[in-house]
Amino acid sequence: MLLVLISQHLLPVQAIIFVKYQVKNMNLQLPVYLDNNATTPCDPRVVDAMVPYFTQQFGNAASRNHPFGWAAEEAVDYAREQVAQLINADPKEIIFTSGATEGDNLGIKGVFEMYASKGNHIITMNIEHKAVLDTCKHLEKQGAEVTYLDVKPSGLIDLAELEAAIKPTTILIAIMYANNEIGVIQPIREISAIAKKHGVLLFSDAVQAVGKIPVDVKADGIDIMAFTGHKMYGPKGVGALYVRRKNPRVKVTAQMDGGGHERGMRSGTLNVPGIVGFGKACELARLEMDKDAAHTSRLRDKLEQALLKIEEAYVNGDPAHRLPHVSNISFKYVEGEGLLMGFNKNIALSSGSACTSASLEPSYVLKALGLGDDLAHSSLRFGLSRFTTEEQIDYTIEQITNTVLKLREMSPLWEMFKEGIDLNTIEWAHH
Amino acid sequence: MAYSEKVIDHYQNPKNVGTLDKAKKNVGTGLVGAPECGDVMRLQIEVDDATGTITDAKFKTFGCGSAIASSSLATEWLKGKTIDQALTVDNMEFVEELNLPPVKIHCSVLAEDAIKAAINDYRVKNGMEALQFEDSVVH
Numbered sequence: 001m002l003l004v005l006i007s008q009h010l011l012p013v014q015a016i017i018f019v020k021y022q023v024k025n026m027n028l029q030l031p032v033y034l035d036n037n038a039t040t041p042c043d044p045r046v047v048d049a050m051v052p053y054f055t056q057q058f059g060n061a062a063s064r065n066h067p068f069g070w071a072a073e074e075a076v077d078y079a080r081e082q083v084a085q086l087i088n089a090d091p092k093e094i095i096f097t098s099g100a101t102e103g104d105n106l107g108i109k110g111v112f113e114m115y116a117s118k119g120n121h122i123i124t125m126n127i128e129h130k131a132v133l134d135t136c137k138h139l140e141k142q143g144a145e146v147t148y149l150d151v152k153p154s155g156l157i158d159l160a161e162l163e164a165a166i167k168p169t170t171i172l173i174a175i176m177y178a179n180n181e182i183g184v185i186q187p188i189r190e191i192s193a194i195a196k197k198h199g200v201l202l203f204s205d206a207v208q209a210v211g212k213i214p215v216d217v218k219a220d221g222i223d224i225m226a227f228t229g230h231k232m233y234g235p236k237g238v239g240a241l242y243v244r245r246k247n248p249r250v251k252v253t254a255q256m257d258g259g260g261h262e263r264g265m266r267s268g269t270l271n272v273p274g275i276v277g278f279g280k281a282c283e284l285a286r287l288e289m290d291k292d293a294a295h296t297s298r299l300r301d302k303l304e305q306a307l308l309k310i311e312e313a314y315v316n317g318d319p320a321h322r323l324p325h326v327s328n329i330s331f332k333y334v335e336g337e338g339l340l341m342g343f344n345k346n347i348a349l350s351s352g353s354a355c356t357s358a359s360l361e362p363s364y365v366l367k368a369l370g371l372g373d374d375l376a377h378s379s380l381r382f383g384l385s386r387f388t389t390e391e392q393i394d395y396t397i398e399q400i401t402n403t404v405l406k407l408r409e410m411s412p413l414w415e416m417f418k419e420g421i422d423l424n425t426i427e428w429a430h431h
Numbered sequence: 432m433a434y435s436e437k438v439i440d441h442y443q444n445p446k447n448v449g450t451l452d453k454a455k456k457n458v459g460t461g462l463v464g465a466p467e468c469g470d471v472m473r474l475q476i477e478v479d480d481a482t483g484t485i486t487d488a489k490f491k492t493f494g495c496g497s498a499i500a501s502s503s504l505a506t507e508w509l510k511g512k513t514i515d516q517a518l519t520v521d522n523m524e525f526v527e528e529l530n531l532p533p534v535k536i537h538c539s540v541l542a543e544d545a546i547k548a549a550i551n552d553y554r555v556k557n558g559m560e561a562l563q564f565e566d567s568v569v570h
Binding site for chain 2: 333337410
């Protein structure tokens with residue numbers, strides 16, 4: 001047992017014990033964490049920056065009349081600059097939030113309410129995160145008209161379709177910067193040029209992109225953008241909404257009523273330690289982005305090339321327009337959750353398959369690319385980080401290859417494929 | 432969600448993985464589930480015509496760990512039973528044995544359906560009518 005679970009009645013949570021594991025004389029730390037699109041570990045330098053703001057500098061940034069409040073406000077201002085600098089924004093354009101789900105809600109609902117007199121039409125696409133899709137669905141009940149664009153099999157938006165979807169009532173285009181499941185980066189500058197041409201605002205959920213690739217709100221022409229700390233080695237529970245102040249000046253209607261913090265757009269006492277950590281994470285990302293991207297893309301490519309040597313393995317999403325640290329691969333004729341079970345004590349990964357009685361639906365993102373349900377059920381998502389090591393990637397390649405081969409020996413679909421039977425000709429007993 | 436030790440054991444050391452000769456008259460094959468649902472189970476039985484006893488059972492499953500464990504357990508359960516005994520199969524027995532959580536009960540239903548389908552295939556091959564079963568309740 002490499003993952004030791006300490007009896008639960010003694011400890012409130014399961015403790016993960018990291019162990020050193022000797023494989024072929026390599027020094028390998030287990031378990032391997034390759035689910036960095038879900039969340040990243042906090043960089044220790046981020047934690048160090050945060051700690052004083054829990055116990056010593058614990059003031060409320062809105063307390064104007066004593067040194068505790070001043071220190072907190074100063075720390076928040078500094079963090080606001082660190083965050084703004086990463087995306088080439090003005091610090092006044094940064095609204096701190098609890099994370100990107102809040103940012104998506106505030107950005108989209110806030111525009112819908114603020115610009116109601118101009119129109120009610122929103123254009124988005126069907127591989128957006130649920131925080132965007134469900135916000136749009138909510139607004140449909142409030143009278144919004146929403147167009148959900150399909151994407152091409154590559155995962156990229158069709159720019160001609162986007163432009164054709166714009167009408168006189170269109171007030172907002174909501175297109176993510178990069179996708180969380182397949183890592184595909186959308187042509188954001190072309191999208192913003194179309195938006196500008198038609199006088200429509202552009203919102204972007206940039207959770208997966210900010211801190212990983214250069215994001216420049218001025219050059220990219222984004223009007224409103226949501227992102228978060230915990231996908232870029234910062235803490236959970238803190239994020240930001242960028243809201244443009246010039247050309248054009250954008251406003252969003254607040255979604256929470258209260259003390260009027262964040263220039264009236266987001267009330268609520270600021271999460272000072274979280275904001276300090278988020279600021280530090282942004283600074284580190286800006287300074288180390290090139291190094292991080294080179295490191296993760298080299299290991300990602302190694303992993304991908306090795307796994308694609310397995311028969312009937314396919315990459316999902318356009319490899320030429322992809323985040324450096326992401327890969328999504330389908331291993332045909334093997335079910336994703338069953339595959340994960342072969343190594344998930346030692347390797348943390350996500351699958352596009354959800355095999356529960358509540359949801360037999362595989363990933364809607366993969367289905368939107370036109371993948372059959374069988375391939376969508378057979379996918380694994382890899383998200384590397386600045387902390388991923390070569391030894392961990394070598395171990396992952398070995399474990400996944402062995403498990404795929406073992407499960408295929410057990411798979412009736414693999415047997416049929418090998419016998420040359422076309423699975424589409426079989427009448428399946430749906431249950 | 433953590434798997435029970437029994438599920439993990441069947442997953443790591445599945446019993447009776449393999450293929451029986453479909454051409455043989457005393458082999459019944461049940462193929463249930465669908466690739467788009469994320470699980471397909473093929474379960475086969477070999478029957479001693481004289482005694483009606485199931486002498487061998489094999490499976491191959493495309494699915495999650497619980498689906499693999501359910502089919503592995505089902506083949507173990509079948510061996511040595513008569514066809515009539517096998518018809519009394521109740522998926523809840525597999526649920527209890529494997530300690531399946533509610534979201535995985537459909538895996539045990541699939542195993543029950545596979546057993547019934549294999550028996551019917553054997554019956555039809557041997558000139559008997561296929562039995563009508565009530566639809567499984569859990570989906």
